[in-house]
Amino acid sequence: MDWDKLRIFHAVADAGSLTHAGDTLHLSQSAVSRQIRALEESLDATLFHRHARGLILTEQGELLFDATSAMIKRLDTAAARIKDSAEEVFGELRVTTTTGFGTLWLAPRLPRLYEAFPDLKIDLMLEERVLDLPMREADVAIRMKEPSQADLIRRRLMSVRMRLYATHDYIAKHGSPATIEDMSEHRLICQSPAAFQVHAGATLIARLLNNTMFSRLTVNNYFGVLQGVLNDLGIGVLPNYVSEDNPNLVRVLPEVESTEVPVFLAYPEELRQSQRIAAFRDFVTKEIQDDRRRKKGVETLDSV
The missing domain is CATH 3.40.190.10 (Periplasmic binding protein-like II)
Structure with a gap:
């Protein structure tokens, strides 16, 4: 259905008069009447009873008026939200x-x-x-x-590097490796080589796995790796930002780290405002x- 015709119908039904609706819409009475007739013909239904005191909706007209009222209410709500989204944070x-x-x-x-x-x-x-x-x-x-x-x-927000971490308790019990070759005496906790991850992290893990590890725990995300490290299961490959919120972590082999990983925030151009x-x-x-x-x-x- 033509939205312009529906809009004019709603104005007529709301005003109960072609003349008053025309004044609201800035249209002549004849133009409003033509649009109503065209809408009735397209629906093959009579929408108004014509009386001397004005226009009264038919049963079909009542159904359509309920629908247009709901549509206009939703449009008004959307318009308000669009305006509010540009002015308020909610x-x-x-x-x-x-x-x-x-x-x-x-x-x-x-x-x-x-x-x-x-x-x-x-x-x-x-x-x-x-x-x-x-x-x-x-x-x-x-x-x-x-x-x-x-x-x-x-x-660009910041840069991240993947580094090796363990807890103070783990280091006190098992010691800290002095060289990357010493990692063979410790359990490595890392993301699974098959899991999706940034190239820098995968490259560091591949480098570490070139050394024979007595044991290994692989997880498909860094949250799981961190839990393994915090529970003293071994030495984990983690992004450096985790150390800021976990004072119990100790960096192991400070010379071993991944290349830089840039972190970006992005959003569509249409949401600029x-x-x-x-x-x-x-x-x-x-x-x-x-x-x-x-x-x-x-x-x-x-x-x-």
Whole structure:
């Protein structure tokens, strides 16, 4: 059905008069009448009874008026939400990132975002598959590589390196390897070589596995690797950001690490004006800046 005809029908039904509807729509009475007749012909139904005191809806007209009322209400709601989304921070925000980054870095920091914006509804989608932002599979992504799509706004957040970690208790009990060859005396905990992961991490794991390990535990994500390390099962390959929130971790073999992994935040160009996106972007940026300041503070204390 033609939306213009439905809009005119709704105005007539609401006003109960062709003349009053025409005044509201800035159309002549004859133009409104022609549109109503055309709509009735297309539906093969009479929508109004004509009386001296005005127009009264028929049963079919009542059904159509209920439908147009619901449509207009939904349109008004959508228009309000579009306006509000440009002015306020509320509503659903679909965020996608990797399981490791989402569970180990992002999720523990979300209470501060909710404290600032309690009306946000975050749908956190953690998976290694890269969701299609232009196709609106998600609103915003944090990715371990620069997005390739041209129609995305992107910002480099930080860099990550994969390093070796163990707990203080593990080191006290089993000692710390002095060379990479000494890793053969320890259990290696890492992502499975077959699991999807950044190339830098896979390369470091392949290098470590060139040495014969007496035992190995492989997991399909870094959250599982961290749990293995925290439970003193061995020495794990983990992204360096985990050490910021886990003071019980000790870095092992400081000279061994992966190449740099860039971390990008990206969102579709069409969401440039979204206050939800801006709030999330600024929150993540501030958290990273705060982490850097804390790290510099610790390094300063260590050097005193």
